[in-house]
Amino acid sequence: MPGTQPKRREYDLLLVGATGHTGSLTAQHIVRHFPPNLRWVLAGRSEAKLQRLRESLPLNPTGIGSPNIQVLNLSESDRDTANLDDLIRRSCVCISVVTYFAVGELVIRSCVENETNYIDAIGDVILLERLIAKYHNTAERKGVKLIHAAGIFGGVQNLLAWAAARELAQQASLKTQEVALAMDTMKLIPSRGTIESFLHEAGRGKDIRKKTLEPWLLSSVEGSPDILNSTNKMNMRINMDLGALSATSITAKQNQLLVHRSWGLLKGSQEDYGANFKYNEYMRGVSAMLSLLTTIGHPFVDWLLGFKIVRNIVRRALQRNHPTSPGEADLVVMEAVAIADVENPDEAPRGYATLRYPEGPYSLTGLMLAQGAASILYSGRECEKGGCLTTALIAADLIQRLKGADIAIESTILPY
Ligand SMILES: NC(=O)c1ccc[n+]([C@@H]2O[C@H](COP(=O)([O-])OP(=O)(O)OC[C@H]3O[C@@H](n4cnc5c(N)ncnc54)[C@H](OP(=O)(O)O)[C@@H]3O)[C@@H](O)[C@H]2O)c1
Known part of the structure; x- marks a missing residue:
C-alpha cells in the first residue's frame, strides 16, 4: 500500500x-x-526567529544532529506554494x-498532493469537518496518514478513551456503551495562537x-441517538470511579466529536468500541454552585462573544498575560472510565485509563505531536490506514512511546 511506510526522503x-509557542516546545x-x-x-x-530557536x-546531551x-x-501565491511543495x-x-x-489547509493540501504523512493539533471541529470533506477520500486512496487533533485537546482524550475501552474488551470481553472522562481543573495561560483561534471560532455565525452540538458531525457513521450524560439539576454527575463531576468542560463538545470520529474509524475493526458507544x-474540582452558575x-x-467589539476587548485582556516563551509548569490530570454495554453496568467491570503530566498543557501538546510523528515515522505498519485520522488509530504504538518518554499513562480493569 502506498504511503504506509514513509519513503526514503531527504528529511x-x-x-x-x-x-x-507550541512549535518551539515540539522542537524541544x-x-x-x-x-x-x-x-x-x-x-x-x-x-x-528560526536561528534563535535552533x-x-x-x-x-542527546547527540541529535542540529x-x-x-x-x-x-500563502496562496505561486511562489510560496512551490516552496512549500518542494519542502x-x-x-x-x-x-x-x-x-x-x-x-x-495549505500544509494539509500539499501533504496529500505530495504523499507526505502529517500530524497536527487542530482543535477547531468546524474547520476539521471541512478538511475531512475535502481531503479524507484522496488521502485514504493514496494511503497518506493525516493525524488530526493530536494535542492536549482531542489527542489525549482519544488516547484515554481508546485505552479504557481496550481494557474492557481485552480483560472482560465487554463492549463499551460510554466513556466518561474527568479533567482536573488546570491552569491554562492561552498562547497567541489559542487566543486567535478561540476568537475566530467565537466570531462564526x-x-x-x-x-458542534451534533455529536456525530465528524463520524462517517451515525452513532447512538442516546447521548444523555446523566447530570443532575446543578449540572453535576456522580460517578463511582471518577467522583463528583461537573458538565462545564469547555472542550467537552469538541472532544466528543473527535472521539466519536475515532469510534467511526475503528468500527468493524478488532478495536471496535461497540455499537452503542458515546x-x-x-x-x-468544580463546586456544584459554580457548575450551575x-x-x-x-x-x-x-x-x-458574537460582537466584534467584545472579541477585541477579550483579545487585549488575554494578550497581556499570555506567555511569550515556553516553560510554564502546571499539572495536567485526566482519568477515563469505559462503562460496559450491559443491562446493569454498575454491576460489571469497568475499563480505566489515566494520564498525569507535570509540565503544562502546551508542553504536553508538543510531546504528543513529537511522539505521534515518531509513531508514523518508525512504526508505519501499525496503522496501514490513510485518510483524516485521530490519535486512536495509532494509540497502541503512541501510548508505548509516551511511556518510554516517562509519561505517567496507565490503564487497568476495575473489577465489579
Ligand atoms: N487543540 C490543541 O490541543 C491545541 C494545543 C495547542 C495549540 N493548538 C493550536 O495550534 C495552533 C498554534 O498555536 P500556538 O500557540 O503555537 O500559536 P503561535 O505561537 O501563534 O504560533 C503560530 C505559528 O504559525 C506561524 N504562522 C502563522 N501564519 C503563518 C504564515 N502565513 N506563514 C508561515 N507561518 C505562519 C507563526 O509564525 P511566526 O512565528 O513567524 O509568527 C507561528 O510559528 C493554534 O491554531 C492553536 O489553536 C491546539
Missing part, C-alpha cells in the same frame, strides 16, 4: 510553524526523544503547528457554531 521530519521534545541520526528541518516565516535547543532551517511563508516533497513526516484557521467529558452564564458569554 525524516519537518516541523512547520516551529517558531510559535524532538531533541530530547528522537534518535541521534534524525534528519530534520525547522520551517517558519522568520529566519531570525541556538536555544539543547542538542549536546536541524536545518528553512524560511517558509504560507513537503523532501520530507517523510510533517508536523504542523501553524495558525490553522488562517494557513493550516450562530448556525455554524450550532453544528463519549462524555467533565471537569473535576457556569452553565447558566455560558449562553450569555457565547452571545456576547
Whole structure:
C-alpha cells in the first residue's frame, strides 16, 4: 500500500510553524526523544526567529544532529506554494503547528498532493469537518496518514478513551456503551495562537457554531441517538470511579466529536468500541454552585462573544498575560472510565485509563505531536490506514512511546 511506510526522503521530519509557542516546545521534545541520526528541518516565516530557536535547543546531551532551517511563508501565491511543495516533497513526516484557521489547509493540501504523512493539533471541529470533506477520500486512496487533533485537546482524550475501552474488551470481553472522562481543573495561560483561534471560532455565525452540538458531525457513521450524560439539576454527575463531576468542560463538545470520529474509524475493526458507544467529558474540582452558575452564564458569554467589539476587548485582556516563551509548569490530570454495554453496568467491570503530566498543557501538546510523528515515522505498519485520522488509530504504538518518554499513562480493569 502506498504511503504506509514513509519513503526514503531527504528529511525524516519537518516541523512547520516551529517558531510559535507550541512549535518551539515540539522542537524541544524532538531533541530530547528522537534518535541521534534524525534528519530534520525547522520551517517558519522568520529566519531570525528560526536561528534563535535552533541556538536555544539543547542538542549536546542527546547527540541529535542540529536541524536545518528553512524560511517558509504560507500563502496562496505561486511562489510560496512551490516552496512549500518542494519542502513537503523532501520530507517523510510533517508536523504542523501553524495558525490553522488562517494557513493550516495549505500544509494539509500539499501533504496529500505530495504523499507526505502529517500530524497536527487542530482543535477547531468546524474547520476539521471541512478538511475531512475535502481531503479524507484522496488521502485514504493514496494511503497518506493525516493525524488530526493530536494535542492536549482531542489527542489525549482519544488516547484515554481508546485505552479504557481496550481494557474492557481485552480483560472482560465487554463492549463499551460510554466513556466518561474527568479533567482536573488546570491552569491554562492561552498562547497567541489559542487566543486567535478561540476568537475566530467565537466570531462564526450562530448556525455554524450550532453544528458542534451534533455529536456525530465528524463520524462517517451515525452513532447512538442516546447521548444523555446523566447530570443532575446543578449540572453535576456522580460517578463511582471518577467522583463528583461537573458538565462545564469547555472542550467537552469538541472532544466528543473527535472521539466519536475515532469510534467511526475503528468500527468493524478488532478495536471496535461497540455499537452503542458515546463519549462524555467533565471537569473535576468544580463546586456544584459554580457548575450551575457556569452553565447558566455560558449562553450569555457565547452571545456576547458574537460582537466584534467584545472579541477585541477579550483579545487585549488575554494578550497581556499570555506567555511569550515556553516553560510554564502546571499539572495536567485526566482519568477515563469505559462503562460496559450491559443491562446493569454498575454491576460489571469497568475499563480505566489515566494520564498525569507535570509540565503544562502546551508542553504536553508538543510531546504528543513529537511522539505521534515518531509513531508514523518508525512504526508505519501499525496503522496501514490513510485518510483524516485521530490519535486512536495509532494509540497502541503512541501510548508505548509516551511511556518510554516517562509519561505517567496507565490503564487497568476495575473489577465489579
Ligand atoms: N487543540 C490543541 O490541543 C491545541 C494545543 C495547542 C495549540 N493548538 C493550536 O495550534 C495552533 C498554534 O498555536 P500556538 O500557540 O503555537 O500559536 P503561535 O505561537 O501563534 O504560533 C503560530 C505559528 O504559525 C506561524 N504562522 C502563522 N501564519 C503563518 C504564515 N502565513 N506563514 C508561515 N507561518 C505562519 C507563526 O509564525 P511566526 O512565528 O513567524 O509568527 C507561528 O510559528 C493554534 O491554531 C492553536 O489553536 C491546539
